[in-house]
Amino acid sequence: xxxxxxxxxxxxxxxxxxxxxxxxxxxxxxxxxxxxxxxxxxxxxxxxxxxxxxxxxxxxxxxxxxxxxxxxxxxxxxxxxxxxxxxxxxxxxxxxxxxxxxxxxxxxxxxxxxxxxxxxxxxxxxxxxxxxxxxxxxxxxxxxxxxxxxxxxxxxxxxxxxxxxxxxxxxxxxxxxxxxxxxxxxxxxxxxxxxxxxxxxxxxxxxxxxxxxxxxxxxxxxxxxxxxxxxxxxxxxxxxxxxxxxxxxxxxxxxxxxxxxxxxxxxxxxxxxxxxxxxxxxxxxxxxxxxxxxxxxxxxxxxxxxxxxxxxxxxxxxxxxxxxxxxxxxxxxxxxxxxxxxxxxxxxxxxxxxxxxxxxxxxxxxxxxxxxxxxxxxxxxxxxxxxxxxxxxxxxxxxxxxxxxxxxxxxxxxxxxxxxxxxxxxxxxxxxxxxxxxxxxxxxxxxxxxxxxxxxxx
Numbered sequence: 001x002x003x004x005x006x007x008x009x010x011x012x013x014x015x016x017x018x019x020x021x022x023x024x025x026x027x028x029x030x031x032x033x034x035x036x037x038x039x040x041x042x043x044x045x046x047x048x049x050x051x052x053x054x055x056x057x058x059x060x061x062x063x064x065x066x067x068x069x070x071x072x073x074x075x076x077x078x079x080x081x082x083x084x085x086x087x088x089x090x091x092x093x094x095x096x097x098x099x100x101x102x103x104x105x106x107x108x109x110x111x112x113x114x115x116x117x118x119x120x121x122x123x124x125x126x127x128x129x130x131x132x133x134x135x136x137x138x139x140x141x142x143x144x145x146x147x148x149x150x151x152x153x154x155x156x157x158x159x160x161x162x163x164x165x166x167x168x169x170x171x172x173x174x175x176x177x178x179x180x181x182x183x184x185x186x187x188x189x190x191x192x193x194x195x196x197x198x199x200x201x202x203x204x205x206x207x208x209x210x211x212x213x214x215x216x217x218x219x220x221x222x223x224x225x226x227x228x229x230x231x232x233x234x235x236x237x238x239x240x241x242x243x244x245x246x247x248x249x250x251x252x253x254x255x256x257x258x259x260x261x262x263x264x265x266x267x268x269x270x271x272x273x274x275x276x277x278x279x280x281x282x283x284x285x286x287x288x289x290x291x292x293x294x295x296x297x298x299x300x301x302x303x304x305x306x307x308x309x310x311x312x313x314x315x316x317x318x319x320x321x322x323x324x325x326x327x328x329x330x331x332x333x334x335x336x337x338x339x340x341x342x343x344x345x346x347x348x349x350x351x352x353x354x355x356x357x358x359x360x361x362x363x364x365x366x367x368x369x370x371x372x373x374x375x376x377x378x379x380x381x382x383x384x385x386x387x388x389x390x391x392x393x394x395x396x397x398x399x400x401x402x403x404x405x406x407x408x409x410x411x412x413x414x415x416x417x418x419x420x421x422x423x424x425x426x427x428x429x430x431x432x433x434x435x436x437x438x439x440x441x442x443x444x445x446x447x448x449x450x451x452x453x454x455x456x457x458x
Contacts, residue, residue: 002102002123004177005040007031011294011323012060013183017131018044019121021099026050027067028119028131029179032244032326034063034070050098052076052090054133054179055116056083056237058146058230059186060326065240078106080115085240090117109135109166111159112142112186114151118162120170129175130198136163137181138196141207145223146186146230156216163207172199185227185295224380225396229298229327236328244325249317252308252334254345257281260308265333266301269340270311270320273421277436279350281310281343286425289316291418298327299396300422306333313337353428357439361411362447374405374412376423377441381415385451387444395419402430413437413444 004019009031017028018040025046030037041048048071051064055078065085068075076096079089090096092108101124109118112134121129134142141163144155176196180186202208206215252260261267261283269276270289280286287297289311301307307324309332311317317335324332336343340350364371373387376395386392393401395414410432414420417438424436445451 002099002121002128003044004121004129004175005044006177007037007040008182009060009326010183011292012326013181013185013187013295014060014179015177015182016179017177018048019098019129019131020044020046020049021102023047024049024099026052026098026104026119027073028052028177029054029057029133030063030067032061032063032241033246033322034067035246037063037067038071047071048073050074050076050096050104052104052119052131053078053081054118054131054135055113056081056234057179058113058234059180059184059227061233061241061328062237063241063244066243076104076106078108078115078117081113081238083238083240092117095122107166107169109133109162111135111144111155111162112180113147114155114158116142116162118166120174127170127174129177130166130170131177131179132166133179134186135159135178136166136176136201136205136207137178137187138176139201139205140181140187141205141219142178142180142186143223144219146226146234153216153220156219157212159219160207160212160215163201163205167198167202167208170198172197172202174198176201183292185224185230222380225378225394227295227299228396229303232303232328241328245331246318246321246325248314249309249321249332249335252336254343256334257308257310257336257343258345260306260333265306265308267308267310268297269425270309270316271340273417273436273438274355275312276421276425277353277355279340279352280425281340282348282351283429284310284425285429286421288418288421289320293320294323294327294329296395296419296422297324298329300399301329308333309335310340310343311335311337351428353424353433354435355438356411356435358413358437358441358443358447358449361413361435361437361444362449364411365449370408371435372406372408372410374410374423374427376412376414376419383454385453387413388450388452395423398423398426402427402432405432409433409435411435411437413439413441415441
């Protein structure tokens, strides 16, 4: 009997897979930190015989070269991928034995990238699972605009063809096991559900229910912002990433933290937004360790800028280190843990700012308070309705646009509170008086705040 184990990376919205038989296995689209993949194989008691990439990834740094090196596995990479390391190129229709009676078959599925390849897991001649990478996702497909703008429409059309090819070649019961689509910005739309099959996708996915022209028009109209760090992931993966160093960073004292801030480096506090608002090192930024840390920190930070991490425990630092390494932020310059009072020099005070709900904002406005309402959601979110009179700067643009925020007390909000906390910390570090709205956006209407759309309608 075959098995498939899923390794989930919620912060990035991706999955990797370990699949095999009694003695040997393949790893599909491995993460940068390969130790956990090796541990998963050890728990199964199997040898990693193959490592397979569906494509050169744009959203995270692969662990493929390192995993293949340390395990001696064959490293399968689509033949059309332009890479500069040793691998076994795989073309459409190629088959590779995983274990006795278990074969991996390559299926060319261009669309997410021109060279994208899916893999069907075939047991005793019958397809049982499909590793679809960034091609056919759960309820959607991978976005086609991450390679080259001039290829976007062509790749969108290829996505339609590729999805249908998978359905033509695989039975309805075959499990669909994508890499992207669980919160990843590589997904062209919000993925629906946690598990799927070819048959389910055939019934509900736009790639099957719409003709190609309608599908392409809808796909292109729904594309959202691309995280800035994506520009660095493809080149890193094509070159062949170096092994990652997850040893603890050097410990920073209060003097060093102050010096790094004075030098313009980033000091990032990983604590929850409530704790940060109550007391933090002035000038530090709040990216919650429990939130989408890697996505938003890598998106906002000037690439290559040294980062010092602050947290309440060494475990939190270690988790953050691991997550950041997956997007190419390999080594924190330093770190500090424990009580925030120990992170500031003698005679200094911790900074703080207020937190509030939308009901509090409505009360202030009703009393005639002169406040600035800053919406840091993405354009696509704001298009669904925004607070009348609010200023809009998406959180990923705010660091370079703080000077555009009007004078006054800034009440900053997003859709749930996490991005508002990031934005509030950026504004606070810039010396602005800020109130972080820690609330779901639905509560804005419930509080009586007037919502409008970009076209002026209510």
